[in-house]
Amino acid sequence: MHIVFVHRHGPGQFVHLARRLIADGWTATLICETLDRPVPGLRVLRYQASHHQAGGAGGRPSVPYIEAGRKVADILHRLSLAGRKPDMVMGHIGWGGMMFVKDALPDVPAIGFCEYYFQPQGGDAGFAPSDEMTLQQRQIMRLRNAIQLSTLEQLDAGISPTAWQRSRYPAEYQSKIIVQHEGIDTTRARPDVMAGFRLSDGRYLSAGDPVVTFAARDLEPYRGFPQFMQAAAQVARNNPDATFVVAGGDGVSYGRAPSRGETWRARLLQETGLPPDRIHFLGQIPHKDLLRLFQVSAAHVYLTYPFVLSWSFLEAMACEAPVIASKTAPVQEVVRDGVNGKLVDFWDTGAIAAEVCSALQAPADRQAMRRAARRTVVSRYELSGCVLRLQALLSKLSSRSAQPHTAPGPIRTAPIKTGPINTGSATGRHTQGPHWSRV
Numbered sequence: 001m002h003i004v005f006v007h008r009h010g011p012g013q014f015v016h017l018a019r020r021l022i023a024d025g026w027t028a029t030l031i032c033e034t035l036d037r038p039v040p041g042l043r044v045l046r047y048q049a050s051h052h053q054a055g056g057a058g059g060r061p062s063v064p065y066i067e068a069g070r071k072v073a074d075i076l077h078r079l080s081l082a083g084r085k086p087d088m089v090m091g092h093i094g095w096g097g098m099m100f101v102k103d104a105l106p107d108v109p110a111i112g113f114c115e116y117y118f119q120p121q122g123g124d125a126g127f128a129p130s131d132e133m134t135l136q137q138r139q140i141m142r143l144r145n146a147i148q149l150s151t152l153e154q155l156d157a158g159i160s161p162t163a164w165q166r167s168r169y170p171a172e173y174q175s176k177i178i179v180q181h182e183g184i185d186t187t188r189a190r191p192d193v194m195a196g197f198r199l200s201d202g203r204y205l206s207a208g209d210p211v212v213t214f215a216a217r218d219l220e221p222y223r224g225f226p227q228f229m230q231a232a233a234q235v236a237r238n239n240p241d242a243t244f245v246v247a248g249g250d251g252v253s254y255g256r257a258p259s260r261g262e263t264w265r266a267r268l269l270q271e272t273g274l275p276p277d278r279i280h281f282l283g284q285i286p287h288k289d290l291l292r293l294f295q296v297s298a299a300h301v302y303l304t305y306p307f308v309l310s311w312s313f314l315e316a317m318a319c320e321a322p323v324i325a326s327k328t329a330p331v332q333e334v335v336r337d338g339v340n341g342k343l344v345d346f347w348d349t350g351a352i353a354a355e356v357c358s359a360l361q362a363p364a365d366r367q368a369m370r371r372a373a374r375r376t377v378v379s380r381y382e383l384s385g386c387v388l389r390l391q392a393l394l395s396k397l398s399s400r401s402a403q404p405h406t407a408p409g410p411i412r413t414a415p416i417k418t419g420p421i422n423t424g425s426a427t428g429r430h431t432q433g434p435h436w437s438r439v
Contacts, residue, residue: 001398002027002084006072006091006098009036010044013113013161013182014090018042020387021394029079029086031072031097047071062143065096069147073100080105087398093151093158094144102154109397112151114158114177116308117168118144122329124222124254124305129347152176156397159390162309164329178393183386184311186378188291189318191370195295199245199280205296210239210360213297213321215247215290215312217439219264219281222254223310224303224326227349229268231301234353236278239360244279247290248439254307294319299359303346304328312439314381317341317373322366324355334380340372 003026005014010032018028022041029043038044050067072091079085086108091098093112101110118141120126120133125141152158152169158177160166166177197205205211212235216223225248232244250263258267265281268274285293290312294300300321302313309330317323317334323341325331337343342359344351359366 001088002029002086003394004029004031004076004079004086004089004091006031006089006101007113008032008068008092008095008097009034011039011042012036012092013115015039016183016185016383016387017390020391024391029084031075031091033068045075047075062147065144065147066099068096069099072097073104076101076104088394090394093148093155096147096151098151098155099147101151109156109400110154111394111397112155112158114148114152114160114166114169116165117148117170119168122306123168124307127305128221149173156400157393159393162330162333164306164333165308180389180393181381181386182390183383184314184318184377184381185383186318186374186381187383188288189294189315189377191320191374192292192295195292197245197289197292197296200282201280203243205243205245207296208363209296209298210242211296211298212242212244212356212360213246213293213300213316214244215293215300215302215316215439216310217248217284218251218253219246219248220252220255221264222305222307223248224301224305224346225264226268227303227346227352228301229272229274230349231352231356232279233272233274234349235356235360236274238357242278242360244274245282245293246279247282247285247293249284254305291315291319294321297321298363299324299356301352301356302326302331303352304331305346306330309334310439314377318377320370320374322359322363322370323373324352324359334376335373338369340369340376342369 003021005011005018005028007014007030010030011018015037018039022028028041029045031045031047033047033049035044050064076089085105088109088111089101089105090111091113092115094115098110098112118125120138120141126133152173155176159180160177161181163179166174166179169177193207195207199205212232214228216225219225235242250265258264269276294316300316301324302316303326304310306329313325323335325335325341325343326346327343328346332343335341335343342355344355
């Protein structure tokens, strides 16, 4: 079987599935703009990004996204002419790459990764009280969705990582979208009472120390960095021994950049008055170090707009870090308040600070929640089961394509009992998880 993955910055969410399929003897090809990590045995075909934006300030995403779709379709057509026609195509639908797959390969099953559908209410847009949706922003949102809708109409099946993310899509398309997370490697993300983490100043942190952690791909409002900093300043005043450790970059992954060319980190340090010697900013660190940070955490704060759920949050839970998380829709799908974590209002920095102080002052009181957090991830998001359920979906679509007269009907995959799988490369070098793509 030959599968082609399509991802703007791939393999992205398909990395573990690609490794499994290659290990099982499949031929796998990735079509992408950029490669976020190498996978042994994965053939990579790149297309050049289109930077043209139409429509003035803010741009219109339709032009570069349509161009990406054309380039992917051209590559697929040339593969077919060269005798390397794929048996199926699986790709992210948000950036246009999957838009013309059925025009190039009308008889080949196409599966879309349906990550996020933009709406003016109930999600990230308008979540902040100060946000006002302009006419141009609504138009851009509609254009981005138009790319997805045009793609969805052609797909044989779609996949969303969480039920909430699927629920953002129009009701008429949800029946073809299956809820299936790509998986968390709980053999790597696991508790370790002997874990330690060394800071750049030489200080060594151990499990049991009063360590407050925060992690995001970039330190910005979408992931609640301002609220964390405000809460941390309150905690610091009442807990002189507490150490705050933050992983994440100074760029902007979502939302807007601060004014005057500064970073959110610099602005929040100044605004909160948090002593710089109390907080350690690590930048984007290797995945193995991120897991060690979770293992020594006495209180891990995870805050997010109603948006895509971070891998790092589930990994922190799998490491049995005591999680204090925002009471927003994607988080509430995973966390039950007081059972496997604590939920707080995203905007209530006093409540966030109070929960952190409670976790630091009475760590034994959270042991049951910590164990329950790991059980949640193992039972619902463990990597082997997630990957094999995706494999079962691909096999079902493949067999269906071989029987053209079979009525379509809904696609379902049954739970599969599995053991752990090897997610590393042949050399053991490329075994990192999120690579900060959805942290």
